Amino acid sequence: MAKKLTELQARGLPSKDNYQKKTLVLQRWKENILGYGFIFPAFLVLGAFVFYPFFQSVYLSFFTTDPSGNIAEFAGFQNYIHLFTNSEFLSSLGITLLFTLYTVPASIILALLLAVLTYNKWKGMQIFQLIFSLPIAMTIGTSSLIWMLLYDPSTGLFNYLLHHLGLPSIQWLNDPSWALISVSIMSIWMSLGLNYIILLAGVRHVPEEIYESARVDGAGSLRILLQMTIPLMSPYLFFVFVTSVISSLQAFGQFNILTNGGPADSTNVFVFSLYQEAFVNFQYGLGSTRALILFVVIMLLTWLNFKFGERRVHYQ
Template identity: 55%
Template structure:
């Protein structure tokens, strides 16, 4: 028995066994502590950048929304909730809310539907299909400024290509960016085209992730193209569509570059979305208190819309 105990290194008394357990516990605690220190060391630079460029501006925005500023932009006094109450009594702000919501309705469903159709049409191994895939993905490489300048020339009332094609069809030219009836539609068309590349790439990736066996089984069962698309592809693509819906809604409420370049909020405030209104209020009129209040209202709207999408749309998502 003594030889067996020595070979197994068994403790001969409870005190020694307790000491071994304490030593092992201390070793595990030290190892866990070192892992936590190493993790925070790697996270440190990211947390510092978030603190400088996200948390501090967010707290500063809350602070400014409760104060008024002088013509030079410096804090003049505490006003509490007056900036927020002023906003909801301001017809221009309410008009901006309406324009922003209409802009989102014009761009989000149209863009996703168009990208879905193009992705379905080019989801194959037909010869020459790569050329179409490249063409439909091309807008993703353009910046907002470049895309806006391109469409500014297309919308030109006399030299623009769009009005030239309308003249070939004996249709009167359209004042795309000058007519209040067409300005928001024109910016929406440009935004749909600009976002098409990203949406097309995401949906094409989702379609390629569907196994070929599912297509073959559906065709064997006699499913036609429309039935295959509606009953099989759409449910399997629902996670991708849900992701695009959330991202596109957030992006539509944050659109600024194309508005600033093409219309500057006009004509007659017909394209004055919330982000451009915030820019005008804060960096043109130097009313940082009112601008910060608008920014917080916009943040609350986006946050609520995202929660609604997760609560309602996610129920219709079919995860594999």
């Protein structure tokens, strides 16, 4: 037999080992082609709606455009210089950061407290869990219209309650000192559903034996929450914090419906000013520049979160 294999190799015919290797290589090629075939539709969608718009924005940021969106002339870095010397741009960036400061901590703390209060599997607790999760099922448009009715200065529920408490009415969306706070309250409610679901899963992930041991040692509820629950569910809190920051920096729909950037530009957040520049003033070059700056800001803040915030995360 060995003599026959030697003769086959001498004639240039493949041996049994070489045949098996070629079969394995061919099988791997088929698997790779099949795998690429499955991801190709997703790649097309990402290319059409993510990669192409991104590179097109980079390209347009170096040009000025006419009202039709056609390139007029090369501007170089003039669009960037114009924005960073524009008081309106710096103001919108500051309003966006202030909106983030209003909404992110409040939404996380509120969702955490509700998750801690309702994680038990007591009878009837699922009703409260369903109620606190409901905002996730509401679209921005629907939620904004509901809150617009609540904020109505003459027929809204909030001013009705203030009137019965003997307090003066508030121009929630028409007063520059209240407009951003009003939209922030609505945004906190909107983000509550998703944050609550994630943090509820985090609280349930903590073993019940740890709570029982702490109670036996005499630890109170507040101490258990601060020294045990929060550290053990830190991966969930970190994820919610990062996604909430990104979401707040990209907020647009509620401002467009409730305040339209007003009054007196008090709610002119970054994405709304981008929309105004590109689709109202038809300055696609400046709009693309704003979009890229927002991309850089989000990337920088996300990197800082992972650089310094993840050190406090305890993965089990």
